[in-house]
Amino acid sequence: MNTALKPSIKTELPGPCGRAIIAQDEAYTSPSYIKEYPLVADRGQGCFIDDVDGNRFLDMMAGIAVNSTGYAHPHVMGAVREAIEKVWHICGTDFYTDSFSRLSAKLSGYVPGMGKKRVFLTNSGTETVEGAIKLARFHTKRKGLLSFYGGFHGRTLGALSLTASKIRQRENFGPFIPGVVHADFPDVLRRPTGMTPEECGLEAIQKIERQLFTRVVSPDELAAIFVEPIQGEGGYVVPPKSFLTGLRSLCDRHGIMLVFDEVQSGVGRTGEMYAADYFDVAPDILLTAKGLGSGLPIGAIIAREGIMDWTRGSHGSTFGGNNVSCAAAIATLEVVEKILPDIRSHGALLTSGLKKLAAKHPCIFDVRGPGFMVGMELAHPVSKNPIPEVMANLEQMAFREGLLLLGCGASTIRFAPPLVCGPHEIAIALEILDHCLERVSPSF
Numbered sequence: 100m101n102t103a104l105k106p107s108i109k110t111e112l113p114g115p116c117g118r119a120i121i122a123q124d125e126a127y128t129s130p131s132y133i134k135e136y137p138l139v140a141d142r143g144q145g146c147f148i149d150d151v152d153g154n155r156f157l158d159m160m161a162g163i164a165v166n167s168t169g170y171a172h173p174h175v176m177g178a179v180r181e182a183i184e185k186v187w188h189i190c191g192t193d194f195y196t197d198s199f200s201r202l203s204a205k206l207s208g209y210v211p212g213m214g215k216k217r218v219f220l221t222n223s224g225t226e227t228v229e230g231a232i233k234l235a236r237f238h239t240k241r242k243g244l245l246s247f248y249g250g251f252h253g254r255t256l257g258a259l260s261l262t263a264s265k266i267r268q269r270e271n272f273g274p275f276i277p278g279v280v281h282a283d284f285p286d287v288l289r290r291p292t293g294m295t296p297e298e299c300g301l302e303a304i305q306k307i308e309r310q311l312f313t314r315v316v317s318p319d320e321l322a323a324i325f326v327e328p329i330q331g332e333g334g335y336v337v338p339p340k341s342f343l344t345g346l347r348s349l350c351d352r353h354g355i356m357l358v359f360d361e362v363q364s365g366v367g368r369t370g371e372m373y374a375a376d377y378f379d380v381a382p383d384i385l386l387t388a389k390g391l392g393s394g395l396p397i398g399a400i401i402a403r404e405g406i407m408d409w410t411r412g413s414h415g416s417t418f419g420g421n422n423v424s425c426a427a428a429i430a431t432l433e434v435v436e437k438i439l440p441d442i443r444s445h446g447a448l449l450t451s452g453l454k455k456l457a458a459k460h461p462c463i464f465d466v467r468g469p470g471f472m473v474g475m476e477l478a479h480p481v482s483k484n485p486i487p488e489v490m491a492n493l494e495q496m497a498f499r500e501g502l503l504l505l506g507c508g509a510s511t512i513r514f515a516p517p518l519v520c521g522p523h524e525i526a527i528a529l530e531i532l533d534h535c536l537e538r539v540s541p542s543f
């Protein structure tokens with residue numbers, strides 16, 4: 100950690116170089132991109148990123164939970180450089196590389212509760228979800244799929260059929276793949292008075308059994324239940340453990356594959372390598388991507404050995420398990436393995452700092468989440484309704500003060516910094532946030 104680094108804004112935002120790049124981008128790129136604020140990234144170091152005009156920002160969102168080891172981590176850079184000099188691509192579907200088999204072996208060592216595993220390497224989160232849909236259907240010879248409201252699983256048509264996060268991600272893109280049903284994810288924050296969080300988790304399971312399985316779909320038709328152990332895009336929503344153990348036993352009773360989509364929660368983000376270990380619940384299939392390659396595109400489907408029984412040629416991927424990405428992933432995992440205790444303690448430091456801000460700023464409704472998967476939900480202090488406009492203003496204001504934030508859900512700020520984030524960065528983030536909250540919070 101380099102304590103000399105701090106945010107520094109020298110120009111108007113965006114500056115002249117940034118404005119030229121944005122103008123070109125606006126002329127030629129797809130209008131579907133969101134572009135949260137006009138950050139034009141140039142180079143990064145640790146948790147800090149400089150834009151093309153020399154302004155420096157503290158990054159508390161890591162390119163949406165991707166830059167797990169921060170920018171330019173020497174161990175990851177070294178591994179990538181070595182791989183680039185040797186071989187870039189050979190296609191892991193048809194041939195072998197040392198890094199492909201080593202990464203697969205390494206990934207199969209995590210989440211011991213899953214027993215012996217096999218690994219399929221992909222390019223992205225969405226591709227892991229698509230592959231898992233196929234694997235679950237192939238193995239069970241069933242077609243039905245269940246996922247949850249608020250869940251985000253990607254944007255290709257299979258993954259999008261499971262996604263039920265924001266309507267603008269789905270509208271005009273149907274029809275979706277047949278056989279998908281959705282159920283409620285437990286909302287602990289808004290549970291009825293007198294109900295414990297664990298009861299709230301169990302109630303969600305009972306609703307699936309009593310309503311969905313008796314009125315909508317027979318459990319014998321379901322190939323898989325897809326769930327994010329902690330919902331990411333949907334608002335950094337942490338379920339009670341009873342919900343995930345309940346899903347485990349539901350799947351065991353009905354021969355359904357339990358798929359944990361850990362694309363966002365994986366690779367150390369919760370302070371455990373995977374959230375499955377944080378909750379101590381073992382899925383049948385675990386999906387990982389985002390932070391796995393510290394920014395290089397790579398993902399993996401990790402399945403219990405007996406489940407990954409699809410046959411030679413039934414599934415493949417041209418770029419999946421690219422040699423450079425595999426080298427980055429192995430090095431990333433080596434770094435993350437060593438810093439898991441730090442992620443837990445620094446995450447707790449961030450959470451306690453945010454809770455102190457919550458005591459001061461009434462628009463902070465809740466602060467939650469383990470490790471560096473922390474959500475700060477904003478809501479109207481009286482009605483408890485979401486306040487998306489306040490969240491959007493906060494993001495913009497923080498950007499102008501050199502702090503990169505990103506929203507999720509209806510009005511939650513997700514804190515998903517590089518996992519190497521330490522007390523120095525946390526103190527800066529809290530100070531800027533406090534200042535911005537003072538200005539952004541309407542006098543409720």
Ligand SMILES: Cc1ncc(COP(=O)(O)O)c(C=O)c1O
Pocket residue numbers: 163223224225226228251252253254327331332360361362363364388389
């Ligand atoms: C839980 C989850 N699953 C799947 C995806 C899709 O991943 P990708 O954007 O790499 O295709 C995301 C992306 O945000 C995600 O958060």
